[in-house]
Amino acid sequence: MNYRSETQELIMKKDTMDTPVETNETKKPKKDQEYKIITRNLDVFYGEFQALKNINMKILPYSVTALIGPSGCGKSTYLRVFNRMNDYIDDFRIEGDVIVDRKNIYTEKIEIEQLRKDVGMVFQKPNPFPKTIFENVAYGLRIQGVKDKHFINEKVESSLKQVTLWDEVKDNLKKNALALSGGQQQRLCIARTLAVEPEVILMDEPTSALDPISTGKIEELLFDLKNEYTIVIVTHNMQQAARVSDHTAFFYMGDLIEEGKTTQIFTKPSNKRTENYITGRFG
């Protein structure tokens, strides 16, 4: 339908905007050190079931990488590999290398709490704590043992400003976070993540439970955040992927079918299945 043309129109606009980066990147291949996250020969199993098959992918810092693909193809599983949130699943098993900031996070001695401070996560359904707005944002600092009231106050304020929530809540910081609207709750959850100063932010369909206006606000936010953070986002919405991401990876039944610059994936995908999916023919 006109789904395709809309998405492609978006890409055309984007294409002209991104041109200088594109030429630069196609010229010389990057060294591994320049990537924020690298996965090599990654296999993930839930018991007997293999959810991810031999994934090789590199993610650049200060960019937005979108993971797309039909339900159940392993996007969330892949995302949760980066902050080891799958560890709580009883029969979860992983093989291969996952390197974040030049550290293999599954084999080297790393502190998992520290990893999660560096690699923050925003979930599909807004999940603020049943506490005040202030305490939600302060939580990450408090569990680190930060006592400095002045520092916490400043951090809460700056984090809320970053997600453009400050003006809406500054007079109600003591209000329960559950009283906020869905869109506000999700921005609060992002602020809560920012407060612990992560380097990577993982987002698992962060707008799928939100109305279009709230979705727009969060998409706008991504443009600002990518200047300071590395963002990996799972999305079901092709237009969203086209709008917000620099790179796109298409997953299908546990395989990474294709990845590359968003402009390229959406205009001239090299795999038929990618094309079928982004044009809405299945999924």
Add this chain to the structure above:
Amino acid sequence: MTSRKNRNNRLKDKIFSVWGIISTLIGLILLVIFIGDIIIEGIHRIDWDFLTGLPSRKPEIAGIFTAMMGTIWVLLLTAMISFPIGVAAGVYLEEYGKKGRLSKLLEINISNLAGVPSIIYGLLGLEIFARIMNLGSSILAGSMTLALLILPIIIVATRESIKAVPSSLKDASFALGATKWQTIYLQVLPASFGGILTGVILALSRAVGEAAPLIVVGALAYVPFAPKTPMDEFSVLPIQIFNWISRPQHGFITNAAAAIIILLVITFAMNGVAIYLRNKWQKKIKW
């Protein structure tokens, strides 16, 4: 064909619902008769003197003060002992000891323990607390015995309440770099506290009515003075009631009825608090 089948089913439906209503009514009517009988018998006996009176051989001047103080002492101590142990065990089983055969075994046994007759706990308490630990027939020994009795209930209630905490809450905490203990302490326990407290109160309201295990441990029917320390001898309301009922004078039957009313009031009040907490908690945890 189908319509006859339908009619048949509808008839069965009717029979079932009528049967259900009758059964419920029988239960209710019996309860009303029982409570009504007791109230008629004993309500006029309840006054300040009865509540503050010491035991006596004359029914008209005998009061329940020592037994009531004993019940309060036992209740408080039982709560103080069973609450931390039960909650800790529940948290451990639900959050830490999930895997492995040992925890499965523990789990089944804990469920079974809830069905063990209370007099068995009494024997255990007599041997371990009263004799081996040399606590004698003290309030402490009695309370520890009752704590043992209600531990399974508290553990199960704790586990159920913890299970009801949405996993998204834990995810959020872990994703911010919280340790397991921080997540349990700062998120899981506060979110499940209403449910845990409800379970604890319901368990205590069971303990308050127990006479058998305390008799085995050595609680007395006649204690001249209200207990002052956990090491004192004691009586409790159910034992006092039991004792009065077995006396020949009618005056003591009246006293027993009056004491039963007091015991019922205590139990209903505790259940009321439990229901209130549960409702309040359910309202708070709507996402």
